Structures are given as structure tokens and as C-alpha cells.
Amino acid sequence: MSAAPGWYPLANEPGMMGYWDGNGWTAHKQPLPPTQEAVPVAAQVPAVAQPAEQYAGTGGQSSHPWAPEAFVGTAKKYMGDPNVRANGTTAAGGALIADGVVGFGEQRQGIGGAIGTIVFGVIWLILCLTPGMPLHNAEPRAGTLHAQATVVNVQVDAKGNCSPVAELVVDGTSYAVHSNVSEKPCPYMKGEKIDVTYHPADIQATATIPPSGFFKTFLTFAPWIGVLVIAGGVWTFIKRAGSIAAGIFLLRKGLLARKALKDKPEA
Incomplete structure (x- = not known):
């Protein structure tokens, strides 16, 4: 019941x-x-009523101070209800399962995303460690020689990545030497001298332009990138699998409790 309109003493303004x-x-x-x-x-004025100035900036909401004992009392009241406990346990279990499967929140992987991360890391390692793959940093075999060659052409693709072609002269014979990688920005200029490697047993097949600068350093540490990606995927998989397992436990517990309450004869 609301108090009748009229003038009343203000408790907070004597x-x-x-x-x-x-x-x-x-x-x-x-x-x-x-x-x-x-x-x-x-006692005559509703508890929610407050002086108008206390509503400023609150959008009309009451500015009563929050009372922890009221919150605790309400929680005890509802948690003492078996139906509330059963429904809450069921809902919590479902939420944990959903979080484990798809992940809640922006940029939060579920268990499927964790598996995808592990697969990506494995593919990366294959590219880094398998001979002939683009990221494989092969050590030169014994007897490999270094020599100076002249850049005769620089091939540039639509994305600005360049790959040089050099001319190597050994004992009066000219060999075309190609690079196994493309680099950006292009560090090569036509006519400049660059270092090449080759094996005397088969110059044409083994002559190559080794990667330079940043790309050389990148190839050295590339396998560790795959290792870190796999480790992160495995850790995420373990956490999401644990979330799903806990969710299944709570969901089953809540469903059993609801069934027991439903089957319980009324007093």
C-alpha cells in the first residue's frame, strides 16, 4: 500500500x-x-521510496545500499528448495558441456577448435621437417662449396614476392641457379653478386641460392613454432575435455534429482 500524498518528515534530512x-x-x-x-x-512510506535527488543519474532505479545479508538470505531460501537445486545443477552441467564443445565468449575455442589447432601444428612440423617441403631448412651435405654468382633475372609475383635467378660459372661452364624460396621485400638486384652453394658431383642439381636475412632466421626457428602451437592446442583440449566431463557429471546429477522429485509421492 502506498502512503497518501502529503508532506512527511525526511528521515535523512532532520x-x-x-x-x-x-x-x-x-x-x-x-x-x-x-x-x-x-x-x-x-512505516507509512514504501521502502523503495527515496528523495527525488537520490534518483539523479540512476534512470529511476532505487539507490538503497546493497545489503549482503539480504542476498545471503534470499540465496539460502532458494537453495533450500530441492527443485531449485536440481534445476540449477542441470543448467550448470549443460553450460559446462556447451562451453567445452563450442566455447563461450569471443575468441574462445571449444574442443573442436583445440583439435584444429593441434592438426595445424602437426602440418606445420611436416612442412618444416620433411625434406623437399617449403619450410625445410636442409643442412648442406659434406663437400658442398660456396661460390659467387651473378643475378641475371629477378622474378616478382603479383604479391611482390621475388625469386632471383643467378648465373654460376664453374670451370668455364655456366649454370642457372634458382632460389627455393620467395622473399618480400625483394633483397636482390639484377647484376649484383650473391652467394650460392653447390656440390661438385652434380652442380646443376645441387646449385641453389640459400635464403638470406630474416627468412634464414625464420627457417631456423620455424619448427619450434609448430611445437608451441601443438602444446597450446593440447592444453586447450585438456581444459575443454575437463569442462565437458564436469558438465556431464552435473547434468546427470541434476536430471536424476529432478526425476527423484518427480517420482516422490506427495505427503
Whole structure:
């Protein structure tokens, strides 16, 4: 029941009274008459009613201080209800399973994403460790020689990656030497001298332009990138599998509790 419209003493402003319009406090205030005793009338005014200035910036919501004991009491009341406990356990189990499978939140992988990460890391390692693959940094075999060759052409693709072609002259014979990698930005210029490697037993087949600068360093550490990716995927997989297992346990527990309550005869 709301108090009738009228002037009432303000409990938080001694000596002042405000106008209650039946729904809430207005901005009108005035001092208490000298002969009127400031008797609190809190019992006549709804507990949610507060002076109008306390509503400023709150969108009309009550600014009562939060009471922990009220929250705890409400939680105890609802958690004491077997139906609430059973439904809550079931919902928590379903949420854990969903989080484990698909992942909640932006950029949060589920177990499928973790498996995809592991597969990507394995493919990366294959590219790095298998001879002939693009990221394989092969050690030169014994007897490999170094020599200077002249860049005769620089091939540039649509993305700006370049691959040089050099001319190597050994004992009066000219050999075309190609690079196994493309680099960007292009570090080569036509006519410059660059280092090449070859094996005397088969110059044409073994002559190559080794990678330079950043790309050379990248190829050295590339396998470790795959290892770190796999480790991260495995760790995520373990966490998501644990979430799914815990979810299944809680879901089963909640469903059994709901079934027991449903089958329980009424007193």
C-alpha cells in the first residue's frame, strides 16, 4: 500500500519535510513547522521510496545500499528448495558441456577448435621437417662449396614476392641457379653478386641460392613454432575435455534429482 500524498518528515534530512505524491518523492521541500514534532513515518512510506535527488543519474532505479545479508538470505531460501537445486545443477552441467564443445565468449575455442589447432601444428612440423617441403631448412651435405654468382633475372609475383635467378660459372661452364624460396621485400638486384652453394658431383642439381636475412632466421626457428602451437592446442583440449566431463557429471546429477522429485509421492 502506498502512503497518501502529503508532506512527511525526511528521515535523512532532520528538520526538513518533503512532499510525497503517492508514487514517489517530489523535489519540493520545506522546514518542519516549529510546533510539529518530527516523528518518523517510515512505516507509512514504501521502502523503495527515496528523495527525488537520490534518483539523479540512476534512470529511476532505487539507490538503497546493497545489503549482503539480504542476498545471503534470499540465496539460502532458494537453495533450500530441492527443485531449485536440481534445476540449477542441470543448467550448470549443460553450460559446462556447451562451453567445452563450442566455447563461450569471443575468441574462445571449444574442443573442436583445440583439435584444429593441434592438426595445424602437426602440418606445420611436416612442412618444416620433411625434406623437399617449403619450410625445410636442409643442412648442406659434406663437400658442398660456396661460390659467387651473378643475378641475371629477378622474378616478382603479383604479391611482390621475388625469386632471383643467378648465373654460376664453374670451370668455364655456366649454370642457372634458382632460389627455393620467395622473399618480400625483394633483397636482390639484377647484376649484383650473391652467394650460392653447390656440390661438385652434380652442380646443376645441387646449385641453389640459400635464403638470406630474416627468412634464414625464420627457417631456423620455424619448427619450434609448430611445437608451441601443438602444446597450446593440447592444453586447450585438456581444459575443454575437463569442462565437458564436469558438465556431464552435473547434468546427470541434476536430471536424476529432478526425476527423484518427480517420482516422490506427495505427503
